[in-house]
Amino acid sequence: MSQLPSLRALSTLEAVVRTGNIVAAADELCVTPGAISKQLGQLQEAIDEPLFEKGHRLRPTALATELARAIGAGLQQIRGGWDAASEKGQRRVLTLAANATLSVHWIMPRLVDAEVAAGGHPIRVSALHTTDDWQQAPFDIAILRNAWRPEGWQQREIGVERLTLLARPDCAEALRQTGPAGLQAQTVFAADTRSGEIESWIKAAGIQRPADVRSTLHFYIAAQAAMAGQGCIVAPPRVLADLIEQGRLAAPFPAIVAQGATLTAVFDPDRCKAAFVERLLKALFRDF
Structure with missing residues (x-):
């Protein structure tokens, strides 16, 4: 049994027989007409039988017609399998x-x-x-x-997350009246998972560390406490933009920011x- 020619060569024969035109086949396969002729020559040499009738360069022999029909059916099956596989990958x-x-x-x-x-x-x-x-x-x-x-x-x-102070809107308004120093009279919640963020913000604000800083296991717990009016949090306002837009949190000093993670x-x-x-x-x- 002879070695199977390349898929490129077989596709070339199928395209030429189907279109009846080397230029059209070349356009379809995105190659030059010269490459088409070369592939046909190699294929005819491998099969050792004429693929086109003498004197009629593009009139396929019965052998070539039958072979092109089989190649076309095979290519269609390959395309179907590939489409199904790629669609599964997309899903x-x-x-x-x-x-x-x-x-x-x-x-x-x-x-x-x-x-x-x-x-x-x-x-x-x-x-x-x-x-x-x-x-x-x-x-x-x-x-x-x-x-x-x-x-x-x-x-x-x-x-980079940019951090600022957030509180329930009424608490935020009260802090605006006192300025950042008023944070000394407030509770500030600090999540264990965001260590150092309060320190960064109070440094940017130029104030001392608040006396009542309470730790929470997770940041969302601290955020919930702030929304309930129990205190303030230092947080990235962009991440909590939905809560700010809903009026559940507000920034009393939006111009005072510190760099986060x-x-x-x-x-x-x-x-x-x-x-x-x-x-x-x-x-x-x-x-x-």
């Missing part, structure tokens, strides 16, 4: 992991529009706690606030195309 759900507050207040409200803008896979959001074991969590893309990076993954910096996106290049991830992140964090 595969990718998991995007981020900390709980960013997931709920920033990513989820923007996810549907981001999926459409990215024109790719549906996304499942995995809201993780900072204290969770991220190294064991299953995800394809992650938004990180720490220095850990999965080995072999690609990364893209999103931006750098958000970095990481993704597995074996499961996510870089172009898709770039479009997704651009849509998700356009206003960040």
